[in-house]
Amino acid sequence: MAQEQELSVVEEAEHESKAHDDDNAELTRLGAEDDEKQQEERSGFDAIRAAFSTVPVPAQPLKQGWEIPVIDLSLLHGSNSRRHAVDQIAKACQEWGFFHVINHGIQEKVIDDMWLAYDVLFRVPPHERAKFDNGPFLPPDIMKILSEKLHSMPKFGESRDTIRFSKLNPDDEEAIPNTPHGFREPAIVFYRALRDVGFKLLEAISESLGMESEYIRRATGNNPCVNSSIHRYLPYHDANNTMGLNPHQDIDTLTLLIQSDIAGLQVLKEDRWVEVRPLPGSLVVNVGEVIQAFTNNKYQSVMHRAMLNKENLRSSISCFLLPTPESIIEPLPHLVSAENPPLRASCTWETYYYNHYASLLK
Numbered sequence: 001m002a003q004e005q006e007l008s009v010v011e012e013a014e015h016e017s018k019a020h021d022d023d024n025a026e027l028t029r030l031g032a033e034d035d036e037k038q039q040e041e042r043s044g045f046d047a048i049r050a051a052f053s054t055v056p057v058p059a060q061p062l063k064q065g066w067e068i069p070v071i072d073l074s075l076l077h078g079s080n081s082r083r084h085a086v087d088q089i090a091k092a093c094q095e096w097g098f099f100h101v102i103n104h105g106i107q108e109k110v111i112d113d114m115w116l117a118y119d120v121l122f123r124v125p126p127h128e129r130a131k132f133d134n135g136p137f138l139p140p141d142i143m144k145i146l147s148e149k150l151h152s153m154p155k156f157g158e159s160r161d162t163i164r165f166s167k168l169n170p171d172d173e174e175a176i177p178n179t180p181h182g183f184r185e186p187a188i189v190f191y192r193a194l195r196d197v198g199f200k201l202l203e204a205i206s207e208s209l210g211m212e213s214e215y216i217r218r219a220t221g222n223n224p225c226v227n228s229s230i231h232r233y234l235p236y237h238d239a240n241n242t243m244g245l246n247p248h249q250d251i252d253t254l255t256l257l258i259q260s261d262i263a264g265l266q267v268l269k270e271d272r273w274v275e276v277r278p279l280p281g282s283l284v285v286n287v288g289e290v291i292q293a294f295t296n297n298k299y300q301s302v303m304h305r306a307m308l309n310k311e312n313l314r315s316s317i318s319c320f321l322l323p324t325p326e327s328i329i330e331p332l333p334h335l336v337s338a339e340n341p342p343l344r345a346s347c348t349w350e351t352y353y354y355n356h357y358a359s360l361l362k
């Protein structure tokens with residue numbers, strides 16, 4: 001059934017791409033321009049990622065036998081078990097900044113359909129894909145400075161193919177592209193489901209901080225929009241020494257990630273890299289800088305990276321929950337004191353976001 005569905009979607013995409021043959025010359029030219037622009041935007045983003053790697057990164061071998069915690073999300077639904085789950089989440093946020101979530105309630109089919117839709121999307125001609133990909137996360141002036149600086153920066157290997165969405169609102173159905181045909185439906189269902197799990201986690205995290213469960217959602221403007229990165233890491237002969245995604249911390253509120261069954265994601269713990277083993281059916285969740293700022297560093301936005309695999313393509317879909325631009329990013333009053341002063345000045349998310357990237361370009 002899944003295969004049939006894939007075939008019909010692929011046929012649709014092929015049919016659509018054949019329909020373009022008539023205007024071939026013009027489209028090829030436009031496609032090449034789109035492609036070039038996209039490449040420039042992508043390598044721009046990669047340059048930013050590379051700037052992260054100027055943070056000293058330990059070169060020690062992988063730490064064996066350590067695993068990020070696994071949280072059973074169904075425990076949040078029981079009145080007796082909720083407190084226990086909230087405590088587990090608090091411990092995971094404090095000690096790892098990363099955890100698996102199981103029994104999250106998202107049906108397997110919702111995730112399978114999204115993978116299929118992205119399989120198709122990665123195969124459509126560049127001009128179609130350019131329409132879909134609504135660009136980098138960067139503020140426009142940062143993008144401009146970056147493309148100027150890029151010329152003097154080293155070139156990075158093409159080890160990864162990434163599609164990005166920014167400010168995707170799964171409730172604004174018409175705004176979600178439907179090219180290739182059939183993309184919109186699974187995307188709406190998938191991103192709503194992921195966002196809702198994210199919201200449940202934000203509620204639990206708020207409670208773990210002694211606040212009412214709505215606290216973080218309200219403080220981030222109840223933002224319905226998410227950003228998303230869909231990565232395909234290509235197999236590479238020298239995989240052990242090549243990164244698909246440089247070490248970085250996520251700047252958002254909370255990240256939810258689905259990875260294929262090939263390992264590659266690693267997180268930093270006590271100066272050692274620890275592999276996040278694929279756990280079938282799990283979501284990988286990590287604390288973003290916004291929660292780190294709200295908690296005055298009690299909860300950590302932890303450095304992570306993605307390695308390549310020698311034989312296999314690895315894929316991941318990240319969904320980033322974000323504050324609205326006017327949300328104030330500052331520590332909770334009860335988490336600061338004379339002994340524990342605020343670690344950063346309070347500002348809006350818009351300013352935080354801008355300064356974050358601007359500082360990397362200095």
Ligand SMILES: O=C(O)CCC(=O)C(=O)O
Nearest residue numbers: 229231259265306316318
């Ligand atoms: O591909 C992965 O496992 C990690 C992706 C990631 O960290 C990101 O997109 O920010």
Ligand SMILES: [Fe+2]
Nearest residue numbers: 248249250304
């Ligand atoms: Fe990340």
